[in-house]
Amino acid sequence: MSYFHRHRELTPYLLLAPGVLFLAVFFVVPLGFLAYQSLESGNIDFGYAFTWSWSNYWHALRDYRAQFVRSLEYAGIATLLALLISYPVAYWIAFRGGRWKNLLLLFIVAPFFVTYLIRTLAWETILSDNGFVVNTLQSLHVLGPSGRLLATSTAVVTGITYNFLPFMALPLYVSLEQIDGRLIEAAEDLYASKLHAFLRVTLPLSLPGVVAGTLLTFIPAAGDFINAQLLGGPDNHMIGNVIQSKFLELTDYPAAAAMSFILMAAILVAVFVYARLVGTEQLTGTAV
Amino acid sequence: MTDQLTRRELLQRGAAGGAALTIPGLLAACGGTSKAGAGSTTSHKLAKTLNFSNWTLYMDVNSKKHTNPSLIQFQKKYGVHVDYVEDINDNAGFFGKIQGALSRGQSIHRDIIVLTDNDRYLALMIKKGWCEKLDKSAIPNIKNLVDVQKHPNFDPNRDYSLPWQSGMTGIAYNDTLTDPVLSIDELFGNPKLKGKITCLNSMGDALTLVMLSNGDDPSKVTDKSFNAAFNRVKKAADSKQIRQFTGNDYAPILARGDLSAAMSWSGDIAQLGQKQIHWNVPKDGGALWTDNMLIPNGGNVYTASVYMNYVYDPKVQGLMEAGDPKRNITGIYYIPPVAGAGEWARKYDPTVANNPLIFPNKKMLDSVHIFDSKALNNQKYLEQWQNLISS
Numbered sequence: 001m002s003y004f005h006r007h008r009e010l011t012p013y014l015l016l017a018p019g020v021l022f023l024a025v026f027f028v029v030p031l032g033f034l035a036y037q038s039l040e041s042g043n044i045d046f047g048y049a050f051t052w053s054w055s056n057y058w059h060a061l062r063d064y065r066a067q068f069v070r071s072l073e074y075a076g077i078a079t080l081l082a083l084l085i086s087y088p089v090a091y092w093i094a095f096r097g098g099r100w101k102n103l104l105l106l107f108i109v110a111p112f113f114v115t116y117l118i119r120t121l122a123w124e125t126i127l128s129d130n131g132f133v134v135n136t137l138q139s140l141h142v143l144g145p146s147g148r149l150l151a152t153s154t155a156v157v158t159g160i161t162y163n164f165l166p167f168m169a170l171p172l173y174v175s176l177e178q179i180d181g182r183l184i185e186a187a188e189d190l191y192a193s194k195l196h197a198f199l200r201v202t203l204p205l206s207l208p209g210v211v212a213g214t215l216l217t218f219i220p221a222a223g224d225f226i227n228a229q230l231l232g233g234p235d236n237h238m239i240g241n242v243i244q245s246k247f248l249e250l251t252d253y254p255a256a257a258a259m260s261f262i263l264m265a266a267i268l269v270a271v272f273v274y275a276r277l278v279g280t281e282q283l284t285g286t287a288v
Numbered sequence: 289m290t291d292q293l294t295r296r297e298l299l300q301r302g303a304a305g306g307a308a309l310t311i312p313g314l315l316a317a318c319g320g321t322s323k324a325g326a327g328s329t330t331s332h333k334l335a336k337t338l339n340f341s342n343w344t345l346y347m348d349v350n351s352k353k354h355t356n357p358s359l360i361q362f363q364k365k366y367g368v369h370v371d372y373v374e375d376i377n378d379n380a381g382f383f384g385k386i387q388g389a390l391s392r393g394q395s396i397h398r399d400i401i402v403l404t405d406n407d408r409y410l411a412l413m414i415k416k417g418w419c420e421k422l423d424k425s426a427i428p429n430i431k432n433l434v435d436v437q438k439h440p441n442f443d444p445n446r447d448y449s450l451p452w453q454s455g456m457t458g459i460a461y462n463d464t465l466t467d468p469v470l471s472i473d474e475l476f477g478n479p480k481l482k483g484k485i486t487c488l489n490s491m492g493d494a495l496t497l498v499m500l501s502n503g504d505d506p507s508k509v510t511d512k513s514f515n516a517a518f519n520r521v522k523k524a525a526d527s528k529q530i531r532q533f534t535g536n537d538y539a540p541i542l543a544r545g546d547l548s549a550a551m552s553w554s555g556d557i558a559q560l561g562q563k564q565i566h567w568n569v570p571k572d573g574g575a576l577w578t579d580n581m582l583i584p585n586g587g588n589v590y591t592a593s594v595y596m597n598y599v600y601d602p603k604v605q606g607l608m609e610a611g612d613p614k615r616n617i618t619g620i621y622y623i624p625p626v627a628g629a630g631e632w633a634r635k636y637d638p639t640v641a642n643n644p645l646i647f648p649n650k651k652m653l654d655s656v657h658i659f660d661s662k663a664l665n666n667q668k669y670l671e672q673w674q675n676l677i678s679s
Contacts, residue, residue, distance in 0.1 A: 045416075129546040150541075237678035250674055
């Protein structure tokens with residue numbers, strides 16, 4: 001008999017081992033190091049020393065509350081926009097795509113063959129002061145004659161929405177595509193209107209996709225700094241920009257580490273509240 | 289001094305105890321006590337390879353063969369192959385990459401790196417003892433270093449650093465959108481330019497221009513002159529006169545016509561090559577910045593010094609700077625620090641030799657200033673500045 005048959009109870013752990021090891025080395029250890037660093041004090045000239053310096057956290061919260069709030073706000077709006085834009089698209093591909101499904105999905109993913117930076121820079125051109133978007137909005141009097149989109153919060157949120165759209169669209173598609181069409185037929189046979197069938201059958205069954213999509217969009221969006229850097233003005237900088245400048249420009253590693261932890265905590269709290277609101281089974285439901 | 293600190297760090301990290309948490313900390317501290325002895329030989333024997341990290345687009349290039357003629361010539365002459373990597377995009381990012389290894393006393397496997405004197409990291413590298421002393425006996429051509437570069441305050445005797453190339457910081461404007469913008473007063477004060485200008489996010493560059501406009505000396509910064517300049521930039525940002533603070537990402541926005549004017553680096557405008565965009569040293573003066581070669585700890589001092597000597601030969605420097613259109617060689621087109629390079633450049637490509645952005649005349653050179661390197665490393669100033677540019 002083989003080793004595996006004699007130690008059957010060990011098999012799951014052996015199979016898990018590579019993944020666990022990977023996470024331990026490349027996630028837990030660096031995270032531990034970051035936590036350690038966030039409680040250090042000192043500066044680049046004289047070195048850093050571990051001093052249980054909790055003040056890094058209080059100072060970050062005191063001085064950069066605006067940027068923390070702004071990050072969650074921008075990420076939240078962008079997530080909502082991405083959901084509103086992606087849902088009809090994913091719905092249409094899943095139920096009406098027919099044999100073009102794969103090609104249509106490829107169109108959603110296609111921009112991702114281009115680097116993040118270049119995609120964001122493309123929006124600089126699209127939203128340019130003399131571009132057609134601004135000109136159109138100006139002729140519709142949405143923007144004043146000297147109004148602009150670049151270097152405003154609108155541009156930053158637009159950029160984030162665009163850059164994270166596929167993270168929303170793909171999980172939505174997967175959950176919509178799995179819905180058994182006969183269930184909707186059954187609802188209609190039982191005299192549900194189209195709208196009713198959608199609200200009572202399709203939407204609830206697609207919720208796991210909605211939850212997965214919002215999380216995949218919101219979490220990275222809250223830590224983003226490229227969009228704010230390139231498309232925003234000085235008033236639109238997010239916490240990612242501050243962490244980046246603390247880490248690289250100011251070499252204030254403890255402050256940057258503390259801010260990263262605060263951001264992580266804020267996101268965890270937001271996700272927890274969200275999970276309580278929609279129900280935790282939706283989180284795990286995606287795996288099915 | 290460095291040794292003492294790292295040893296103390298080792299004890300502290302060791303004492304902090306705990307399991308997984310401190311392992312990286314301990315590892316980090318362990319390498320710290322020995323000052324990377326490995327490669328730092330003083331022997332006068334050339335290594336087989338010279339590892340050279342530089343900024344992008346900063347070397348003469350044969351546009352047909354995609355080779356670097358001056359590096360090939362160096363290999364032929366000395367038998368040293370140059371492993372030339374263009375992996376420096378900004379000072380902060382590159383320093384972030386190398387500081388971990390250097391602080392642990394490990395080699396970064398580079399013999400020459402290039403950092404700019406308008407950012408804090410060049411002075412910091414020298415102050416922390418993270419670079420090797422040049423072997424000046426191998427650099428007789430150091431006599432060709434231009435006078436203005438001989439005694440910078442971060443390295444008064446040029447013991448650790450030698451300039452690679454310089455550039456100027458001034459104001460660029462688009463003549464189809466605005467009248468000439470030739471001063472900070474106008475850039476920050478003209479209401480017609482509101483929301484149509486950008487300011488550089490590099491503190492040294494921006495404040496040099498503003499201090500000169502205020503009548504202060506940017507090479508000797510005081511709290512008073514700093515505050516005056518800082519408040520002036522802040523006012524312009526708060527009033528939305530300044531649209532963004534940028535690195536060289538202002539260039540495409542300027543080229544597209546979204547900006548009427550921008551605080552700008554001479555090299556970017558030379559590279560844009562658009563005739564409606566003009567670059568000038570502001571009338572109160574501009575900034576001169578210089579990229580400097582350093583030998584990071586563990587680098588091969590002798591081989592690196594021999595290379596430095598090679599590029600300080602005016603004949604070599606002239607070719608590197610101007611290129612040679614007859615042989616499809618494109619030059620660097622920045623400002624060379626080597627006296628006599630101009631005469632050689634003229635022989636290869638007279639249009640380059642006559643370009644004031646590459647070989648500036650005396651009047652231009654007299655009006656550009658180098659920012660105080662102590663102020664660049666003043667944490668209080670830096671924090672104030674960073675908070676301003678990302679509020």
